[in-house]
Amino acid sequence: MKKQAVLSLSGGMDSSTLLLHLLANGYEVTALSFDYGQKHRVELERAQSLVDYLNDNGQNVNYGVIKLDGLAPMLNSALVEGGAEVPEGHYEQENMKETVVPNRNKIFSSIIQAVALSVANEKNTEVFISLGIHAGDHAIYPDCRQEFRDIDHQAFIEGNWDAERVKFYTPYLEGDKYHILRDGFSCCRKLKLDFDEVYKRTNTSYKPYPSGNSDYKSASSVERVEAFIKLGRPDPVIYEDGNGIASWEQVVEYVEQVLAKA
Numbered sequence: 001m002k003k004q005a006v007l008s009l010s011g012g013m014d015s016s017t018l019l020l021h022l023l024a025n026g027y028e029v030t031a032l033s034f035d036y037g038q039k040h041r042v043e044l045e046r047a048q049s050l051v052d053y054l055n056d057n058g059q060n061v062n063y064g065v066i067k068l069d070g071l072a073p074m075l076n077s078a079l080v081e082g083g084a085e086v087p088e089g090h091y092e093q094e095n096m097k098e099t100v101v102p103n104r105n106k107i108f109s110s111i112i113q114a115v116a117l118s119v120a121n122e123k124n125t126e127v128f129i130s131l132g133i134h135a136g137d138h139a140i141y142p143d144c145r146q147e148f149r150d151i152d153h154q155a156f157i158e159g160n161w162d163a164e165r166v167k168f169y170t171p172y173l174e175g176d177k178y179h180i181l182r183d184g185f186s187c188c189r190k191l192k193l194d195f196d197e198v199y200k201r202t203n204t205s206y207k208p209y210p211s212g213n214s215d216y217k218s219a220s221s222v223e224r225v226e227a228f229i230k231l232g233r234p235d236p237v238i239y240e241d242g243n244g245i246a247s248w249e250q251v252v253e254y255v256e257q258v259l260a261k262a
Contacts, residue, residue, distance in 0.1 A: 002028040004127040005169065006116040008108055009033050009051075009063070011043030013224055014132030014172065016050055016202045017184035021171060022130060023059050024187040030062045030119060034108055036101070037072020037080045042212045043203040050201040057193060066111055077101040079206060086206045088217040097140060099206060099219070105143035106152065113156045113166065120165040128169040135176055146173060177227035185231065200236035213240035216251045217258075225255040 005022050009015045009031040022029050033047045044065060051063045072080045078098040079086065087098050112129055120127040133144040142148060149168060157163045172180050188195045204224040205214035215221055216239045228235040234248040241250075 001123065001125060002026055004119055004123060004125055005029050005130045006112055006119060006127060007031045007130045008112055008132070009047050010132075011045070011047035011050070011203055012132070012220075013177065013184075013199065013202045013204045013227075014134060014180050016047070016132075016198070017180045017187070018130055018132040018172065019050070019054075019061065020184055020187035020191065020193070020198065023054070023061075024190045027128070027130075028060070028062075030115060031064075032112060032115065033063075033065045034068055034111075035065055036068040036104070036107075037070075037075070039079060039081055039083070039086065040203060040206050040208050042205075042208045045212070046201050046203045050198065053197060053201055054193075057191075059191065068107070071107075075101060086218050088207075088219070100141060103143070105141070105148070109152055109156075113160075113163075116166045117160055117163055121162065126165045126167060128167050130169045130171075132172055132180070133170055134172040134180060135174055146170075177223050178230040181227040181231050185233075195233075196236040202237070204237075209240045211240065213238045213245070215240065216246060216254060217241075222255050222258050225251055226259060229255070 003026055005027040007015065007019055007022060007029055009019060011033060019029060019031060031047075031051065033044055035041065035044055048063070051061045054061055073082060076083070077100060078084045079101050084098060116127045116129050149170070153168060156166070172183075184198070185195055188198055203214060205221045206218040207215040209215065214237050216225060225235060229252060235251070239246045239248075239251045
């Protein structure tokens with residue numbers, strides 16, 4: 001029997017790369033996305049597109065979307081519909097705390113734990129909950145820190161029979177987006193997948209345009225573009241600004257200016 005993993009798949013670069021990582025390392029993957037009324041719902045479309053692409057290219061991913069969109073009117077965050085404008089700049093800036101969604105990862109975690117334990121009991125095997133959290137998340141998002149993960153997992157163990165069968169696998173916890181993207185490049189080669197076809201099916205922008213194209217000024221986009229610059233490859237997603245489609249050169253110029261000021 002293959003190793004079993006349950007993945008929180010946002011449709012962003014980090015969790016999408018982790019999906020590749022799991023497949024390349026012999027895991028059978030159940031991937032879950034969450035519709036919680038986020039402004040950047042295009043990420044759900046990208047997640048489905050990526051899963052379809054993988055399934056069409058010899059990989060097998062069990063995928064589902066959990067609808068929590070009724071929460072949006074009750075959540076105070078710039079990331080959900082009805083919230084304040086998503087700030088621009090770099091993640092280290094204080095205003096990036098406006099992108100925190102209260103208790104988001106704990107909400108997701110409880111559902112993922114339930115699914116993982118169900119898989120463990122059904123298949124009589126251990127299951128790894130896999131998350132794409134990385135070092136760049138720690139300062140702004142407390143629920144991406146190892147301390148939270150440890151306490152949350154202990155509560156799960158205390159509240160369920162046989163929960164010790166479920167473990168965590170967070171290979172990017174101490175890395176950054178460049179580290180993640182570099183791993184994705186290696187995994188694409190191992191799985192014989194087209195790198196650009198994979199990554200154009202991801203979304204990292206918190207301020208996508210109605211067209212579905214990404215912005216390049218919100219903090220998540222800045223961090224993503226920085227990773228592609230370091231990798232030495234243009235990002236295959238389409239970027240846009242108030243004047244229309246932006247060239248990769250325009251995007252790079254803006255991001256390099258932001259990084260110089262950070």
